[in-house]
Amino acid sequence: MPTGDMDTNSATISLRDVNKSFDRGRNFAVRGVSLDIATGEFVAVVGTSGSGKTTLLKTINRLIEPTSGIITVENEDVQALDPFQLRRRIGYVFQGIGLFPHLTVAENIAVTPRLIGWAKGEIDARINELLDLVQLPRETRDRMPSTLSGGQRQRVGVARALAARPHIVLMDEPFGALDPITRDSLAREYRAVHRELGLTTVMITHDMLEAMLLADRIAVMAKGEIVEVGTPHDLLNDPKNDYVRELIDVPRRQASEVERLAGGRP
Amino acid sequence: MDARIASAWAVLPDYLGQHVLLSVTALAIGLFVGLSLAIIGVWSPRLRWFLLTATGLIQTIPGLALLALFYPLLLALSALTERFFGVTFSALGFLPSLLALALYSILPILRNTVTGILGVDDAVREAARGVGMTPAQRLFKVELPLAMPVIMAGIRTAAVWVIGTATLSTPIGQTSLGNYIFTGLQTQNWVFVVFGCVAAVVLALVVDQCLALVERGFARRNTLLKALGGVGLAAVLLASLLVGPARGGSHYVIGGKAFVEQYILAALIDERLDAAGMDATHRVGLGSTVIFDALAANEIDAYVDYTGTIWTNFMHRRETASHEKVLAGVGAWLKRTRGITMLGPLGFDNAYALVMRRDQAERLHIHSIADLAPYAGRFSIAGDYEFFERPEWKALKKAYGLNFRETREMQSTFMYRAVADGAIDVISGYTSDGQIAQYDLVVLDDPKQSLPPYDAILLLSPRRAEDAKFRSALEPLIGRISTKRMREANLSVSRAADQRTPEQAAEELWRDIAK
Numbered sequence: 146m147p148t149g150d151m152d153t154n155s156a157t158i159s160l161r162d163v164n165k166s167f168d169r170g171r172n173f174a175v176r177g178v179s180l181d182i183a184t185g186e187f188v189a190v191v192g193t194s195g196s197g198k199t200t201l202l203k204t205i206n207r208l209i210e211p212t213s214g215i216i217t218v219e220n221e222d223v224q225a226l227d228p229f230q231l232r233r234r235i236g237y238v239f240q241g242i243g244l245f246p247h248l249t250v251a252e253n254i255a256v257t258p259r260l261i262g263w264a265k266g267e268i269d270a271r272i273n274e275l276l277d278l279v280q281l282p283r284e285t286r287d288r289m290p291s292t293l294s295g296g297q298r299q300r301v302g303v304a305r306a307l308a309a310r311p312h313i314v315l316m317d318e319p320f321g322a323l324d325p326i327t328r329d330s331l332a333r334e335y336r337a338v339h340r341e342l343g344l345t346t347v348m349i350t351h352d353m354l355e356a357m358l359l360a361d362r363i364a365v366m367a368k369g370e371i372v373e374v375g376t377p378h379d380l381l382n383d384p385k386n387d388y389v390r391e392l393i394d395v396p397r398r399q400a401s402e403v404e405r406l407a408g409g410r411p
Numbered sequence: 412m413d414a415r416i417a418s419a420w421a422v423l424p425d426y427l428g429q430h431v432l433l434s435v436t437a438l439a440i441g442l443f444v445g446l447s448l449a450i451i452g453v454w455s456p457r458l459r460w461f462l463l464t465a466t467g468l469i470q471t472i473p474g475l476a477l478l479a480l481f482y483p484l485l486l487a488l489s490a491l492t493e494r495f496f497g498v499t500f501s502a503l504g505f506l507p508s509l510l511a512l513a514l515y516s517i518l519p520i521l522r523n524t525v526t527g528i529l530g531v532d533d534a535v536r537e538a539a540r541g542v543g544m545t546p547a548q549r550l551f552k553v554e555l556p557l558a559m560p561v562i563m564a565g566i567r568t569a570a571v572w573v574i575g576t577a578t579l580s581t582p583i584g585q586t587s588l589g590n591y592i593f594t595g596l597q598t599q600n601w602v603f604v605v606f607g608c609v610a611a612v613v614l615a616l617v618v619d620q621c622l623a624l625v626e627r628g629f630a631r632r633n634t635l636l637k638a639l640g641g642v643g644l645a646a647v648l649l650a651s652l653l654v655g656p657a658r659g660g661s662h663y664v665i666g667g668k669a670f671v672e673q674y675i676l677a678a679l680i681d682e683r684l685d686a687a688g689m690d691a692t693h694r695v696g697l698g699s700t701v702i703f704d705a706l707a708a709n710e711i712d713a714y715v716d717y718t719g720t721i722w723t724n725f726m727h728r729r730e731t732a733s734h735e736k737v738l739a740g741v742g743a744w745l746k747r748t749r750g751i752t753m754l755g756p757l758g759f760d761n762a763y764a765l766v767m768r769r770d771q772a773e774r775l776h777i778h779s780i781a782d783l784a785p786y787a788g789r790f791s792i793a794g795d796y797e798f799f800e801r802p803e804w805k806a807l808k809k810a811y812g813l814n815f816r817e818t819r820e821m822q823s824t825f826m827y828r829a830v831a832d833g834a835i836d837v838i839s840g841y842t843s844d845g846q847i848a849q850y851d852l853v854v855l856d857d858p859k860q861s862l863p864p865y866d867a868i869l870l871l872s873p874r875r876a877e878d879a880k881f882r883s884a885l886e887p888l889i890g891r892i893s894t895k896r897m898r899e900a901n902l903s904v905s906r907a908a909d910q911r912t913p914e915q916a917a918e919e920l921w922r923d924i925a926k
Contacts, residue, residue: 208540233543243538247556247632257542289632305542 441516523565527558845902
């Protein structure tokens with residue numbers, strides 16, 4: 146039986162020629178995507194809305210079933226796995242946070258461990274551990290999500306995704322709704338957690354700058370296809386694709402503009 | 412006034428207990444079915460449309476009709492199960508009321524549950540899928556809890572409807588707070604009517620407020636509120652069941668239809684049995700067909716009917732005949748076809764008769780129906796809810812060539828006053844009704860004898876046919892009650908000035924008989 150340990154070089158997540166059509170083949174939201182994501186890697190998928198990036202992400206834990214193609218997670222074909230078990234072992238951070246409004250912070254975090262059937266004491270200890278990890282005071286345990294700030298809520302969202310000790314975390318525009326300062330600190334904290342826990346992370350974003358600052362590798366999507374994959378360094382220095390060049394140019398131009406403004410100050 | 416309130420209080424535990432038991436059971440069934448259907452409806456939009464339309468249609472059936480429909484339905488079903496499995500069940504009272512009310516309570520629960528679940532934010536639903544919940548886990552852990560305030564609102568609506576509509580289960584033999592209202596209307600006992608209405612309203616309000624606490628508890632995630640509401644509901648249920656349904660099923664059950672004379676006679680028979688040391692109760696306010704079927708099915712043991720009713724309604728005879736011939740024919744037919752024993756005639760008759768105001772009759776020289784015929788085109792006539800559907804009305808119209816300007820159906824209690832007030836010119840009254848004397852009305856002769864005789868007869872159920880003790884306790888009543896005496900007894904109950912309860916009137920009647 147193939148396991149991650151047997152072949153340490155193999156990808157944790159592997160997409161092979163994945164296609165997804167919602168209208169029986171007339172249009173494709175995802176078209177011919179192949180991508181390998183190595184263990185411990187942080188990959189950002191960048192694209193405009195409608196580029197198919199969220200659809201692609203959801204095929205990994207079978208929230209959306211691909212029309213064709215093969216997806217393996219830790220060397221197992223996801224089609225052969227029970228979709229509920231699969232989702233429980235992959236952390237998921239939702240766009241717009243997606244906390245359960247009728248559950249407390251602690252109950253939200255405990256959802257997946259409870260589904261798996263952890264012992265109560267174990268879950269309890271895990272909740273405290275996670276609150277510390279995402280830097281939330283333990284007093285927030287019994288608060289309702291509606292009483293928290295946007296940043297605090299997304300910390301709970303991250304804690305919930307990590308609760309059942311997944312190896313893989315999928316993030317769908319996780320920081321999109323936050324103010325720039327909260328967004329920056331939360332993103333950097335997550336990057337630290339990612340490294341500390343040895344996670345494999347796939348993050349969806351439309352913000353190229355965010356992707357470059359966080360990810361090891363960036364996949365750029367347009368009209369359902371991946372147009373270019375590379376490290377931030379590669380993309381910055383030698384973009385192969387005009388659209389990618391355009392995307393890279395925006396933050397670069399903004400950065401130099403900011404630099405110029407700072408320099409030009411009396 | 413005091414005696415009436417006291418007697419209303421005396422039966423409250425029984426009426427309230429039965430009312431609560433019926434409502435709670437119906438709601439429990441409605442809740443289970445409504446929630447199950449709602450879950451189906453959420454999963455399949457096509458079925459949802461069908462379910463909502465079907466239950467919406469049921470809702471438009473008037474409560475009384477829905478209740479009445481279940482009685483013959485269950486009776487037929489009971490006959491079927493007897494034929495194929497040898498088991499019967501009682502089609503009278505609890506079961507038909509329960510099914511009708513449960514059916515009634517489904518719609519608000521179904522509709523609110525569907526609305527509540529569909530109203531759950533899609534992002535939350537997606538999150539439930541994303542963390543690995545199965546569809547069932549998503550339903551029970553996320554969708555139902557979030558929809559709970561809306562579902563509770565539906566349950567509240569259903570509870571109030573059921574408690575209100577349960578008052579209509581009296582005519583199919585189920586004791587409820589409606590007994591106050593039906594009895595009160597018939598005996599012109601307004602204390603009873605008001606008492607019944609207030610009791611039902613208070614019960615509905617208390618239950619509604621307890622459910623409101625639970626609803627608020629869900630909305631605010633406040634366990635204390637939920638517990639308070641739950642404790643309140645449990646208290647209502649326990650209290651009414653502890654004091655409530657007083658009897659563990661009496662040995663003998665006496666039936667009575669829904670008018671004063673029947674209340675008195677049922678009370679009279681009950682008293683006779685009690686005096687003979689036999690455990691008996693009476694169930695009054697039953698519909699005319701319901702009571703006959705119930706006797707044949709041994710669900711009641713005795714009641715008083717009228718020869719003309721059996722003759723036309725059940726034997727479907729069109730012609731009329733003499734008292735003796737009809738009596739003999741009815742007795743033989745009852746025994747042969749239903750196994751019912753006719754113990755004998757009580758002595759009075761309670762026939763349909765056309766009745767007018769004395770001054771108007773004298774002014775126009777109307778003494779008989781034949782004299783009335785020429786004026787019919789200018790006159791309005793009122794009758795009870797069944798009269799104009801009966802064959803003798805058609806026979807009467809044909810025999811005398813009657814063609815009234817207007818026919819109106821009326822609650823029989825009100826028609827005598829209506830004719831006395833001049834609101835109506837002619838009514839089809841009952842010969843033993845005390846109000847004929849009270850309002851100084853005249854009974855028109857029927858020279859062509861087109862109305863059949865209606866001798867009061869005491870009928871026994873098939874299983875009591877050979878019960879010697881039972882028969883001997885009731886035999887003293889046979890042939891002992893004159894039409895005049897019955898009319899007086901009826902008047903003593905229906906006239907506000909006398910304010911007798913049917914039980915008191917029965918006692919006075921027995922004192923006269925025993926003399």
